[in-house]
Every structure is written in C-alpha cells, then in structure tokens.
Amino acid sequence: xxxxxxxxxxxxxxKQWQGIITSCEKxxxxxxxxxxxxxxxxxxxxxxxxxxxxxxxHQTIPDIVAAIFKHHGFxxxxxxxxxxxxxxxxxxxxxxxxxDFDFINRLCEEEGIWYAFEQHEQHGDxxxxxxxxxxxxxxxxxxxxxxxxVGLESVGTEALFNLSIRHNPIVEGIRTADYNYRSADTDLFxxxxxxxxxxxxxxxxxxxKQQHWGLHPKTTDEAQVQTTLLNEANLxxxxxANGSGxxxxxxxxxxxxxxxxxxxxxDGWLVLSMEHSGSRDTAxxxxxxxxxxxxxxxxxxxxxxxxxxxxxxxxxxxxENCTYAYIDDMGRYRVKLPFDLDEWSPGGxxxxxxxxxxxxxxxxxxxxxxxxxxxxxLSFVQGNPDRPYISGVMHDSxxxxxxxxxxxxxxxxxxxxxxxxxxxxxxxxEHIKLATxxxxxxxxxxxxxxxxxxxxxxxxxxxxxxxxxxxxxxAGKGILVSAQNQDANxxxxxxxDAIAQIEQALSLAKSLNKAAQTANNHNTxxxxxxxxxxxxxxxxxxxxxxxxxxxxxxTATQQSQLHTANENIHLVSGNHTDITAGQxxxxxxAESLNLFAQSSGIKMQANQGKVEVQAQNDELQLNxxxxxxxxxxxxxxTIAAKEEILITCxxxxxxxxxxxxxxxxxxxxxxxxxxxxxxxxxxxxxxxDFKQNYSGGYIIYDEKTGxxxxxxxxxxxxxxxxxxxxxxxxxxxxxxxxxxxxxxVKIDIQKHSSERKRTLYFAGVESMDLYLEWTENxxxx
Numbered sequence: 001x002x003x004x005x006x007x008x009x010x011x012x013x014x015k016q017w018q019g020i021i022t023s024c025e026k027x028x029x030x031x032x033x034x035x036x037x038x039x040x041x042x043x044x045x046x047x048x049x050x051x052x053x054x055x056x057x058h059q060t061i062p063d064i065v066a067a068i069f070k071h072h073g074f075x076x077x078x079x080x081x082x083x084x085x086x087x088x089x090x091x092x093x094x095x096x097x098x099x100d101f102d103f104i105n106r107l108c109e110e111e112g113i114w115y116a117f118e119q120h121e122q123h124g125d126x127x128x129x130x131x132x133x134x135x136x137x138x139x140x141x142x143x144x145x146x147x148x149x150v151g152l153e154s155v156g157t158e159a160l161f162n163l164s165i166r167h168n169p170i171v172e173g174i175r176t177a178d179y180n181y182r183s184a185d186t187d188l189f190x191x192x193x194x195x196x197x198x199x200x201x202x203x204x205x206x207x208x209k210q211q212h213w214g215l216h217p218k219t220t221d222e223a224q225v226q227t228t229l230l231n232e233a234n235l236x237x238x239x240x241a242n243g244s245g246x247x248x249x250x251x252x253x254x255x256x257x258x259x260x261x262x263x264x265x266x267d268g269w270l271v272l273s274m275e276h277s278g279s280r281d282t283a284x285x286x287x288x289x290x291x292x293x294x295x296x297x298x299x300x301x302x303x304x305x306x307x308x309x310x311x312x313x314x315x316x317x318x319x320e321n322c323t324y325a326y327i328d329d330m331g332r333y334r335v336k337l338p339f340d341l342d343e344w345s346p347g348g349x350x351x352x353x354x355x356x357x358x359x360x361x362x363x364x365x366x367x368x369x370x371x372x373x374x375x376x377x378l379s380f381v382q383g384n385p386d387r388p389y390i391s392g393v394m395h396d397s398x399x400x401x402x403x404x405x406x407x408x409x410x411x412x413x414x415x416x417x418x419x420x421x422x423x424x425x426x427x428x429x430e431h432i433k434l435a436t437x438x439x440x441x442x443x444x445x446x447x448x449x450x451x452x453x454x455x456x457x458x459x460x461x462x463x464x465x466x467x468x469x470x471x472x473x474x475a476g477k478g479i480l481v482s483a484q485n486q487d488a489n490x491x492x493x494x495x496x497d498a499i500a501q502i503e504q505a506l507s508l509a510k511s512l513n514k515a516a517q518t519a520n521n522h523n524t525x526x527x528x529x530x531x532x533x534x535x536x537x538x539x540x541x542x543x544x545x546x547x548x549x550x551x552x553x554x555t556a557t558q559q560s561q562l563h564t565a566n567e568n569i570h571l572v573s574g575n576h577t578d579i580t581a582g583q584x585x586x587x588x589x590a591e592s593l594n595l596f597a598q599s600s601g602i603k604m605q606a607n608q609g610k611v612e613v614q615a616q617n618d619e620l621q622l623n624x625x626x627x628x629x630x631x632x633x634x635x636x637x638t639i640a641a642k643e644e645i646l647i648t649c650x651x652x653x654x655x656x657x658x659x660x661x662x663x664x665x666x667x668x669x670x671x672x673x674x675x676x677x678x679x680x681x682x683x684x685x686x687x688x689d690f691k692q693n694y695s696g697g698y699i700i701y702d703e704k705t706g707x708x709x710x711x712x713x714x715x716x717x718x719x720x721x722x723x724x725x726x727x728x729x730x731x732x733x734x735x736x737x738x739x740x741x742x743x744x745v746k747i748d749i750q751k752h753s754s755e756r757k758r759t760l761y762f763a764g765v766e767s768m769d770l771y772l773e774w775t776e777n778x779x780x781x
Contacts, residue, residue, distance in 0.1 A: 325369030478540030708732025
C-alpha cells in the first residue's frame with residue numbers, strides 16, 4: 001500500500017510513502033463524500049503484533065535482527081545493515097514476552113544502532129540500519145533555503161520556514177562497572193570524561209555524572225564500548241534543533257545543509273523525526289527535529305528490558321548418551337525453559353547456567369550433581385532474562401520426593417546411585433545411617449533398624465560398621481579400643497582403667513621374677529614392657545593399639561591366628577593362663593625355654609606316645625629338694641651314658657666307666673643275695689647322635705652416625721633360596737637365620753627403603769658365614 005502528497009494531476013506525487021495499513025476509520029459520511037482516516041506504517045511495524053518468548057545463542061545483535069526479519073519473510077532487499085565496527089557475539093539473548101518490534105528496538109538501542117526507511121518504487125519501504133555518521137543518508141543537491149515564515153506563502157518554492165535551537169547541559173562523564181564470574185579478578189570498570197582541557201573551553205555546561213551497573217559486559221573492551229555508547233547518546237542531545245518547512249526531499253536520518261550557516265552544525269543537520277501535513281486546501285509542510293550532523297547519533301534507551309520477578313521452572317538437559325550429570329568445568333548446567341519452543345541439539349538448549357549452593361569457596365563447597373530431567377527453579381540477576389541461575393531444585397510428579405509422608409521424622413540425603421546419609425529424629429529410635437550399595441558398606445549409629453523400621457535384633461543398638469568387601473581401620477597416632485563405660489563428655493583417650501590393669505599385671509610379673517631369680521631361673525622382660533607402657537602406650541604417646549574390656553575379650557576364627565611382635569610378647573594373667581590344642585602344642589625359642597612354677601609344681605604328662613627330654617649340646621640336670629622317683633609302670637628303666645655313669649650317696653658310689661664297674665664305700669658294702677661270678681660280658685646300648693644347628697643374624701648400622709638403623713625392611717636368603725623377610729628392631733638387629741650346616745646367608749635391603757643409598761655394615765655370629773654386598777639393580781645386599 002502507498003500513500004502520497006501531490007497535485008490533482010497525472011504528475012507523479014511530490015512525496016510518497018509505502019507500507020501497510022494498520023488502522024482505518026470512517027470519520028464522516030455525506031451525500032458528497034465519505035471521509036476516512038488511515039494509518040500507514042512501514043512493514044516493520046507489523047512486528048508489533050507478534051509477541052513471543054525465545055532464545056538466541058552465540059549470535060551478534062545484527063545477526064539476531066536479520067534472523068527475525070527472515071522469520072517474517074523479509075528478503076535481502078527489504079533491509080540493509082551498515083556497520084562500522086565488529087560486534088561482540090552474545091552468548092545468550094532472551095526475548096521474553098516481547099513483541100518482535102520491541103525486541104529489535106531494545107537490542108538496537110543497547111548497541112547504539114539506529115534505523116531509517118528508504119522508499120523504493122520496486123521494493124517498497126526498505127529498513128536501513130546504521131551505527132555511524134558515515135551511514136547517514138545524504139544528497140548532492142543544493143543547500144536548503146532558509147526563509148523565515150512571515151505569513152506569506154511562496155507557492156512552489158521549497159524552504160525552511162524557521163529553525164529554533166535548544167542547548168542542553170550534558171554530564172561530565174559516565175562510569176560503568178560490572179562483575180563477570182567467569183573472570184572474577186577482571187576489573188570491568190570503564191568511564192568517559194567530557195571535560196575539555198583547553199583554557200578557553202567552557203565546562204560550565206557539564207552537569208553531574210552518571211554511573212551505570214549491570215550492562216553485562218564480558219571484557220574490559222566491551223565495558224569501554226558500552227560506556228562510550230552511553231556517552232555518545234548524551235552528547236548527541238546537547239544541541240537540538242526544531243524547525244518547519246516544506247522541503248519534500250527531507251527525511252529522517254538524512255543530512256541537509258542550509259544556505260545560512262549555523263556554528264552548531266558545521267557539517268549540516270541530521271533529521272531525527274518529522275511530522276508531515278497537507279490537504280486539498282493546505283499546501284504540504286512539515287515539522288522536524290534535528291541534531292548537528294557531525295555527532296554520532298545513538299537512539300535513547302526507551303524500550304524497557306523485560307524484568308522477571310520471581311522464578312521460572314526449567315528442566316536440566318544433557319548431551320546424548322550422557323549417563324551422569326552434564327556439567328562443564330565451572331559446574332554449570334544446561335536447561336530447557338518451558339517457553340522455548342525451538343529445537344536445539346541435546347545439551348545445547350541454553351547457556352551454561354550456574355547453580356546457587358548453600359556453601360562454596362576456593363576448591364571446596366557442597367556439590368550434588370543434577371541429572372537430566374530434574375526440575376529446577378531459575379532466578380535472574382537483577383531480573384535480567386539474559387542472566388539466569390539455578391536458585392532451587394524441585395520434585396514433581398515425574399520425579400517424586402524420596403521421603404514419603406509417613407517418614408516425616410527422617411532427614412535424608414540420597415544420591416542418584418543410592419548413596420545415602422539418613423538421620424532419624426523419631427523419639428526412641430534416633431539413629432544415623434551412612435551407606436552405599438557397593439558391597440553394602442554401612443555405618444549405623446544409635447537405634448539400628450531395617451528397611452521396615454524394625455529393630456535389627458534384640459541388641460540392635462549402639463553402632464555397626466559393616467561391608468561385604470574388605471575393611472581397614474587405621475590411625476597414624478594410635479588406636480584405643482575400649483568397652484569401658486564412659487560419660488559422653490569424658491576424655492577421648494581415657495584409658496586409666498586399662499593402664500591400671502596392665503600395671504597390675506606387670507607388678508605380678510615383677511613379683512614372680514624375684515621368685516624365679518631366687519630359683520636361678522630366668523626373668524621375664526617386664527621392665528622393657530613397663531618402659532613401653534610409660535613412654536609409648538600410655539595416652540598413646542606413640543602409635544600403639546590398646547584393647548580393653550571389663551567383661552573379657554574373645555577372638556575366634558575357622559582358620560589360624562597369628563600373633564607376632566618384632567620385639568617381645570608378654571602374656572600375664574591374674575589367675576590362670578590356659579592353652580589347649582586339639583592336636584599338637586609346639587613352642588620354639590631361638591635361645592632358651594624357661595618354665596617356673598612358684599607354689600604348686602609342674603606336671604608334664606603324655607597319655608599316648610613317648611616323653612622325650614634332650615639336652616642336645618649341653619648337660620641335663622634333674623634336681624629335687626625331696627625324693628626323686630624314676631619308675632616304669634609296665635616296662636624297664638634303662639640308664640646309659642657314653643663315657644661314665646656314677647651313682648653316689650653319702651660317699652658310697654657305683655661307677656661304670658671304660659667297661660668297668662667300680663663299687664666304693666667308706667663303710668660296709670653288704671650284698672644280700674647269692675653271688676654268681678662268671679666270665680667277662682658286656683651290653684652295647686645305642687647312644688643318640690644329636691645334629692648340629694647353625695644360626696646367625698645381622699646388626700645394621702649407619703656408618704656416618706654409628707647408630708643402629710631401626711625399622712629397616714630387609715630380606716634374608718639362604719643357599720636353599722629360603723627367604724626370610726622382616727624389619728630391623730630397636731637395636732638394628734634382624735631375625736636369626738637357622739641352618740643345619742654352615743652356609744652363606746645374603747641380606748637384601750628392600751628397594752623402596754630410604755636407606756638404599758646409605759653405607760651399611762653388619763655384625764654377625766661366628767657360627768655362620770654372613771656377607772654384605774651391593775647390587776646396583778636391587779639395592780644393598
């Protein structure tokens with residue numbers, strides 16, 4: 001549709017506009033005529049009637065505007081962009097409950113882009129976008145005549161009738177600031193200064209300053225561009241001209257010169273807006289508003305930005321085949337907004353959106369990943385639709401709450417894979433459960449129940465730590481395991497009862513030591529244990545393990561138990577120590593085996609089989625204060641010796657040696673039996689042949705300090721390739737190696753030992769051939 005001003009003739013109209021009719025009124029009807037009022041607007045104005053909500057991602061503002069025009073069927077000849085600078089790619093732009101017309105106007109105002117309309121006979125009205133004085137519409141015609149209107153109309157002559165100029169104060173400068181969490185240390189402050197430094201400059205026209213926050217720049221360069229645009233919008237309105245005339249060629253965003261010079265506009269005037277008038281009986285005229293053409297025009301930011309108060313629902317999305325939460329390196333999610341009807345690739349439905357958390361800090365905080373389909377609530381920084389963040393997570397009918405109504409006393413954290421922390425507040429059943437389904441590993445504290453809230457057994461109280469997999473309890477400074485009752489406010493390492501009991505046991509050992517010493521038996525090494533108790537175990541001054549229980553300690557296994565110590569094992573009981581074996585009871589000692597009974601004696605009995613007592617490399621002594629009885633209930637008694645047998649009592653004796661029998665007595669020798677004397681005879685008796693054992697070990701020192709090296713891992717290897725592994729004790733000693741013949745035993749210092757590069761030497765035992773050698777590939781040997 002076209003509208004025009006012109007004479008009632010076949011000549012082309014003097015002024016013509018093309019567009020669409022957006023309003024039609026019938027004003028009056030008579031016999032002679034019907035009067036109508038039509039509103040003719042550019043095709044662009046039709047976008048006022050298209051309101052929608054949608055997202056644009058990773059596009060510049062010119063690209064977004066072009067996309068909307070194409071969506072409405074505009075071709076490349078219906079609009080034109082003229083750009084003097086490159087535009088930043090907007091990560092995320094939201095059109096929220098806005099018409100396309102308002103949306104485009106808002107974006108252009110933010111980027112300092114203006115637009116005007118050109119009239120083409122073939123293409124109709126064409127929208128021209130520009131951002132620089134270079135893009136103003138210009139013509140090469142003569143200057144416009146300025147003829148002040150005095151009431152006399154000059155028919156056919158185009159001229160300006162009047163031109164009034166208004167001067168406005170401007171601000172001294174504009175400051176902007178913002179914060180970008182992606183580069184939190186980047187200062188996004190920018191400012192402009194309109195003060196002139198020349199002495200002749202008049203700065204009295206400068207009035208006040210402006211400060212803006214939240215323009216949402218990403219970099220300092222973007223912040224400076226935004227600040228400059230705001231300042232240019234202020235400067236271009238310092239001088240405003242209002243006038244009237246009938247210049248047909250005058251149009252918005254077109255520069256005109258006058259035949260009268262104006263110092264405010266040495267490059268002419270830029271028309272911003274016009275109002276045309278004319279009728280059958282009134283010649284065409286117009287009024288207009290203009291600014292000096294040397295200034296960069298920036299449209300005022302009059303189109304309001306949508307403001308979202310409250311929240312919007314959304315759903316977390318993910319890329320294809322993503323089993324777990326789809327987050328980026330900054331812990332951000334992608335979401336699908338309910339008003340967004342466009343199709344996006346999976347995981348690309350939105351910009352990365354941050355999740356507000358109750359606690360956060362550098363490399364620490366609270367994190368519970370959100371999985372695809374989870375409903376979230378979006379809030380918006382300053383209500384800006386372009387700046388969403390997840391402020392809450394919701395359950396819905398498709399993703400129900402994990403706590404039903406009848407569990408209103410439970411506090412539960414349960415993850416996607418059913419890892420959970422449960423805290424029950426039900427009176428009388430208070431408990432905490434920390435569990436994972438993997439190998440059913442659980443820690444239960446308090447009232448221990450099953451999934452139906454039933455108590456697990458009559459004694460289902462206290463705590464339970466269980467798993468179907470392996471378990472380990474470690475404490476680098478020591479462990480106290482106690483069944484002693486203690487107030488909850490008591491000391492953590494209160495072990496007074498245990499220490500008192502151990503000291504009592506050591507006192508008993510000390511007392512028996514005195515009795516054993518009197519009987520020429522060996523002492524137990526209770527002094528060493530007393531020192532360890534004082535220096536290491538009490539209050540766990542060193543890494544030790546203390547177990548105590550007032551009602552007893554029991555251990556059981558279907559296989560074997562191993563108790564080992566690098567130094568000593570002490571067993572002390574106040575009453576009885578009982579050892580029972582279903583088959584054999586074997587005790588080996590590298591040095592001596594000592595038994596001492598203070599009051600009730602020692603009994604050794606074998607119900608079946610022999611009793612053998614041997615001193616394989618030394619004497620055998622059997623002594624009794626009173627009678628000594630040697631009997632055989634159903635057999636014979638044989639006494640044999642390789643060299644000599646001597647039986648004596650109060651000076652009388654019988655001596656068997658060298659095949660002879662010698663009987664001597666200081667008194668009478670009585671023979672109360674018939675005496676038969678025959679020729680010489682003898683009995684040979686087999687004498688046991690005892691095998692020789694050989695033994696030896698190492699003592700490892702540090703050559704620099706001369707001190708023994710303790711806790712050093714090593715491995716002993718015999719000539720039969722028998723390997724013995726261990727750790728040196730407090731004196732630097734290894735365990736003893738035992739062989740049945742003299743042979744070499746090699747020591748190897750373990751690879752991972754920090755002592756590998758030290759110089760070592762040893763002190764061995766003469767009965768074994770021990771040696772030390774260095775092997776580059778294996779360590780010290």
